Structures are given as structure tokens and as C-alpha cells.
Amino acid sequence: MKQNLKFTLRGENFSTMWEKQILLLPGPTQIPPRVMRAMSREQINHRGPVARKILFEIIEGIKEIMRTENDILIFTSSGTGGMEAAVANIMSPGDKALVVSNGAFGDRFKKLCQAFNIEMDVIDYPWGEVVDPQNIEDHLKNDHGHKIKAVFVQHNETSTGVLNDMEAISKARGEHPALLVVDAISSLAAAELQVDKWGLDVVISGSQKAFMIPPGLSVVSISPRAWEAVKRCTNSRFYFDFTLAGEYLELGQTPFTPALSLLYGLQESLKMMRDEGLENILKRHSQYRNIVRAAVNALGLEMLAREEISSPAVTAVKAPEGMNAGDIINGMLEDYNVVIAGGQGNLRGKIFRIGHLGYMDPLELVAGISALESVLSSLGQPVDMGKGVTAAMKIIKGGKSCESIDN
């Protein structure tokens, strides 16, 4: 089998790879066929009545998923574009931000604040650790002059597979007037997120995660308090200007030509999500996490994030001692056509990440784990073949979802 696969996969005929891959990334994620078909519709006038209907319908759907009445803006960009929009629209040069980082995407907020001349206080955690809301509370309590205008934090830190406790972080803000800006790019519709109940002022998400469509759209929710900051903001922005986008939204338009085919896809995927129900979607992602963690545990590998803080969207696994994670990732791709992600920054070569979000069948995780077992074995790791797969199957058969797994 290995020989056969290599024959086609390493050749020039890459279309073979497209058809047959098992994509276990924390984004891009797999696309449901009916979403693919929806995206294949003809182009229309992006300033016409049909586009308006689609845009409004999408925004209502996103509000349901975000559990918010806040305004929703949609930008044609990756999720990082949404992060930039948040920084550039609520922070003026010289304003102070509190950036809370426990991974590569937390660090991205630092880079964005630097690029837009924002002063920063920073709370850093080792990658793989969780944000401690107490640290935020203490920091804000010491900010007597209320110099800090906004707190920037990840809900799910995609680079490490750690889920931060947004409800607790929101409470930690207390009476401090700082806005709370949340990167929920990989967490939205995978983990519980209550934008209004928790008072989250700006929440950013992206299309290529639990929304089940290709990359290219970012989504931003903006609270009334955040809009006040937008009005005062003097930072440079045009493409990502909230005010301009808000004005066009009244007309059912975006200021600039949007990625129409992705809007078609999002309209369709939101219908699927409504049919399934948000509670069910969240349960499903919890189960994915449990499947992967049980299997990895059974194989004797260590995970970067301990269970209590583990993400329902992605699991980061440490490579066995003396083994480069890149060899595992390449082996799974080349021998079994299973696509997983590597580590970022200092974690490169040390971890591999199994994405488990969006349009996924639990049995695909079994398939992915079987490839992992086989590749680990080929690389010289002592593996009790079938042990990981069996652990995964038990979770699936047991229907365990949100509960903790007895390892």
C-alpha cells in the first residue's frame, strides 16, 4: 500500500492528492459538498438585491452562533485581517493595550500593536499553558489611571491547543473600562462562546474553521462600547475601516467587492449549522477532542495542553523524545495522505497538531490515528499497534462527549 501511494502522491499528478487526503488541520478544514455546490453559483452584482439578501441572512446566522446582538462586519481577508481591523479601529497611536499571550496568535496581537504604534503591557505564559484570569484582574486593578484601553486575548490558542476561559477572563476585567478583544478564530462554534452574556466587545472569527468554508473571510462583532472607541480612533485604516464598513452594511453591502463565492458558501454552511443546532455542534467538537486525547494517551504520547485546558478544535502532541515532529507529519502525508499541522515558532519540530473541527466524521479521526500509529512505528517508536485506534473507537461507541475521559 505504501509503495502504491507513494507512486501517485510523489508524482506530478497532484489532483490525486486533493481527492484522497484526510485533512486534519486546525484550518483550512473540510468543505461539505453542498457548501461546495453553493460556492459554484454564478457571480452576481455585489451591490444588487440578491447580494444584499445573502449578506443580511449571513449576518443573522453569525449573530446566532456568536450569541450576540452586536453589529457584525465581514471582511474579505484571512482571520489576521480581522485581528488587524480590531487593533486599527479601536486603538489610537500611543494608546495602551494589555496583550495577554499564551502562544503564536497571542504574539500576533503584539506584532499588530507594534505595527500600529500601540503601547503595550504584556502578560506572557509558556506556550501550552493557559491564561490565568487572576493575572489580568491584578494587572487591571493596578492600572489606576485606566490607561489601558483594551485587553487582547485568544479564546482558543490554535498554536498550542489551549482553550482560555473567556467567561472568567471577562469577569476578571471587573469594573475596569478596558474593551475586551477576543480572537475566536478557531474557537467559534467549536467551544462555548457567549459574546453578549460575557460582555465581549470585539470578537474575531474566520471562515476556514468551524464555519466549514474555505479561507478568505473574517468576521468581527462590535459592541456599542467598542463603536464609541472606533469614533475616537485616529489610527490609519481604510480597507479594514469599521466606520466605512458599518455605513455600507446599512445598504446591505460591503465597501469593497466581497469574495462572493465565499459568501454563497457561508450562507449554505450557516443553514447546515442551524439544522444541526449549536449545542450539538459544540458537543461534537468536545467528542473529537476526547477521541484524539484518548488515542494519543493510549499510544503513550504526551500532549502539550493538559486536559482541563484542552481545546475542542485542535490537539497539540509532543513528538517522542529524540524524534522530529516533522518526520511524523511528513510520514503521515507521504505514506497515508493524512494532513496534520506542525508546531510554530519554538515548537517547530517538537509538536504536531491534529485539527478536529468543522465538517468531520469521528471515523476520520480513527483513520488519522491509524496512520499515526503506523508512522510512529516506522520511525522506530515502540507502538502497540491498534491501541490508539481502539481507545478512539471506545469513545465513539460510548458516545462520550463533554465528560472527561478516564485514561
Next chain:
Amino acid sequence: MKQNLKFTLRGENFSTMWEKQILLLPGPTQIPPRVMRAMSREQINHRGPVARKILFEIIEGIKEIMRTENDILIFTSSGTGGMEAAVANIMSPGDKALVVSNGAFGDRFKKLCQAFNIEMDVIDYPWGEVVDPQNIEDHLKNDHGHKIKAVFVQHNETSTGVLNDMEAISKARGEHPALLVVDAISSLAAAELQVDKWGLDVVISGSQKAFMIPPGLSVVSISPRAWEAVKRCTNSRFYFDFTLAGEYLELGQTPFTPALSLLYGLQESLKMMRDEGLENILKRHSQYRNIVRAAVNALGLEMLAREEISSPAVTAVKAPEGMNAGDIINGMLEDYNVVIAGGQGNLRGKIFRIGHLGYMDPLELVAGISALESVLSSLGQPVDMGKGVTAAMKIIKGGKSCESIDN
């Protein structure tokens, strides 16, 4: 027929509209079925070997179309994102730009310069007029201290259907060291553009025009001289940062997750464009222009741009005296499912614009003109029915392309 169409079109079943529309916009344009199929491929790892192969192949294709050896960067954004990238990466706050504007997109460069704190000299022309290279030459000659760091100009002004003479504008720069930044969003692969031969430093294009794919990608070429300016630039940018994008390009990646499905589409459409040949593509667009202009002339309507400066991508037509252009546009949409565009800014209600670029059959223009005739007649305009269509057919049958039309 009218009754029947209205029955389905004004109802809620908008999918009917998608299937049946004749899209005559200056973007988004129609998508070839094989491009649509290519876009329907599964998602892949955007940092993996297949994505790298696609990105490099696309960039080579774009270089051929742009006739350049300059670096090409691709951003997930509308064309305006590419315009912002040009401003934010080569101009520092306080630098002076010369913005040359003869329409709504020229004015967009003004807004971008304002947003990024760039000082501006402005040369304005009435909308519908062409840029006079002599004005640029005179202005730059008077800039004795070489304070002007860059000249910003449109190749094709999409809002008015005027094609500016980029070769002459480039020559007008003479020995002045200012960079030349060209918005070629709607002109690339519709009108002759020689990036290297004409020394164009930054050229911006978009996906939803002659590239024949949906909106969502902007393309920017950057000359070595422009890269020098990028190095010195202190303006705020992150998502659109050329330096970061250049570093990732070396790896065959983009800094942030790209709109993969659009990359698949662009890969396919560039193959089609190579098969057709750039010369043929340009001839075809010239013919479209001639078809539309002959027909409109035959109907006794006036065009905004005179023939010598007219665009091969879009034709702006003045509404007959006392008639609102919006009524014509709505009539064509509601009664015949033909989609054309309106005027922008002060031209709203005064002109309608027929787009003729990308994946288009000349006979679709005949169809569109027949709808125009009929709607004009319904609105009370004296129309000699069939006269516009006949004029169009003569051009098509005669195979006239680049030559001027005898009206």
C-alpha cells in the same frame, strides 16, 4: 415573456436569477465552468508542498500577463486591499504623493493617502476625461526638491470607462525619481500593459476582472526601486506588509491563510489565458468595446468617454435626457435578467456602465443590447428596434477588433 420572467425573478427563489443572468459588469465577471470546477477541489494544507506548487505556478502566470520580472505578491482581499498595500508600504507619514485622478478610483487613492497621513499634490480631471501626461510632466518638473515620492494613477478608470495612456504617463515621469503606482485592477489582460518596458514600479490588479475568477484576491507587482522604498517605509501595516509577504513567498507561502479556492481558480484560469494567448485576449476585449460602442451609437445614445480614450473593459453610457439611469438598470435586471452597473458619486443616475471583460461571448453583448433597446423603448425613449443589435452584429461578423469603427 416579460410577465413570466417577473413571476420568477421578483419572487423569493433567487437561485433562478443566478442560473439565468447575463452578467455585464466591470467585475465581478463571469466564471468559466472549468474554473468553477477547479475551485471546487478539496482544501489542502496552505503551508504544504501542493500549495507551494500552485502559488509558484500562479505567480509565473501573472508575470507573463504583466510582462514583468518584478516580484508578485498575492493578498486575500479585494483590489482596494492591493491599493492600500501600495500606499502603506512605499509611503511614510509626511511623504508627498502626486495623485492623478479622473474618476472614483483615482479618488480612492486620495482617501487612502489621507488615511495613511500622506501629503498630496492632486491633479484632477472631470470624470469621463483622460489624464494628460503633459500635466504630470509639468508638475514633476516643478518639483525641484524631488519631494514627490510616488505618482498614483489608474490605468483603466472603471467608474468612467476611460483608459489612461500608461506608456505616455510613464514617459512623462522623465528623470524624476518618483515611483509610479498603477491601479490596473480592471485593465490587466484587457488593455496592453508592459510593466517592465514602461517602468511601472507598483502595479495592482484584482481577481474578479479579466482573470475570470471570483473576487477575493489582489495581485501586486513590485519593482526593485519600489522594494527600496518599502525598506525605508515607516507606515503602519501588517496584513498587507510587503516585506513579510516577500519573506513567506520565498517559502512558497503567504504570511496568512490564503483564499485557497480562489488560488485553485486562478491556477486554472491562467492556463486558459496561456492557451488563448495574451494578444488574442487583448484583441477580444478591443472587439467587445467596438461592439458596445457601435450599438450604443446606433441607438443615438452618448457615451461618457470619447472613442480615442475608451476602455476595452467597460463602457459608460449617458442616460437619455430626462431619464434616470437607475430605471434603465432596474428594467434590464427585472425584465431581462441582464446585469449592468450604475454610475458612482456624481454620476449616479446619470450613466449606466456595460462591463465587457473576462469570460464573455460577443453574442452575450448582442443579447444585452437587445435588452437595452427594449427597456429604453418601454421607458419612452424613441428606439428604432434592432438598430443597436444590428450594429453590434456587423462588428462581430466583420471581425473588426482593434480598428476604429465607422459610425
